[in-house]
């Protein structure tokens with residue numbers, strides 16, 4: 182939002198400098214006008230223009246226009262500048278080339294900002310205000326009025342507007358193509374980022390993401406004391422499943438278990454595949470005692486479920502430990518790994534949890 186505001190201030194600032202230069206030129210030109218009575222009138226008109234310009238700038242810069250389709254209100258600014266030029270043309274008809282130049286200076290301002298329709302709308306407004314001034318002058322039988330010359334001027338003006346319209350259309354098409362490419366790139370980038378942190382088989386986060394999350398959690402604990410627990414979850418006798426039912430069923434079991442792990446943790450937690458048939462859960466904001474309850478619920482639910490098309494029973498062993506402030510990630514993972522090994526040695530289908538001197542082991546309700 183801040184960048185957007187700055188972009189608007191920069192663009193409107195530059196445009197306002199242009200408008201200021203033209204305003205000065207108009208005032209000087211009208212002062213040099215042989216029909217001197219036009220000059221004071223134009224002073225007032227320029228004054229009103231700048232009051233309006235200031236109000237518009239305030240409206241846009243203060244963010245009040247942010248819900249509009251074009252929060253920069255480009256078309257409104259262009260029409261407002263065009264109106265000033267038309268008044269100048271009306272007051273000083275003999276300076277028509279300057280007015281025409283003014284109109285054509287306003288047009289490029291919208292080429293890169295307006296939609297094709299918006300641009301056409303401003304072009305039609307410009308043409309209409311120019312024609313109206315012409316009609317008024319014809320009606321007032323302006324002495325400078327020479328039909329042939331005015332027709333040539335008018336045609337040249339229309340041709341320039343048409344050329345700008347085509348340019349505006351081309352730019353609008355380019356902008357749309359650029360926008361679409363940008364969207365596709367952003368989508369592709371999002372997908373690449375997702376793939377870089379996702380395990381292909383199970384769809385869980387991979388080891389890279391887990392290590393990054395562990396770093397984040399460690400920093401949070403060291404700074405704010407928020408506890409977290411790391412649990413290594415390993416399928417018991419998974420090799421047998423592969424050997425008896427084949428790798429395809431093995432893969433199915435891994436995928437279904439991954440799904441169950443994902444469902445068993447909260448949004449703030451991380452469930453990742455650490456490698457092979459080993460998974461890691463990072464449970465944030467939990468002490469080891471609380472985490473053991475969550476992990477035991479998971480262990481029991483795995484035991485009660487049947488996996489793959491073959492309907493295989495499954496058990497998991499879990500090594501869980503709480504992060505000790507100041508320790509390295511490797512130490513934490515190695516401790517969880519040792520605890521997992523203890524769980525396997527003690528007969529599998531159990532949780533072994535340790536925090537400092539604390540050591541607990543939850544035996545399965547049902548042995549393998």
Ligand SMILES: Nc1nc2c(ncn2[C@@H]2O[C@H](COP(=O)(O)OP(=O)(O)OP(=O)(O)O)[C@@H](O)[C@H]2O)c(=O)[nH]1
Pocket residue numbers: 382415416417418419420421423427428429430431432435456457458525529
């Ligand atoms: N289907 C499948 N199998 C895998 C994959 N990654 C690793 N494995 C298998 O997982 C098995 C792991 O076996 P082990 O390390 O001996 O462990 P286990 O048989 O589960 O025995 P314990 O862990 O001691 O209970 C090996 O047979 C690997 O081939 C995978 O992506 N798909």
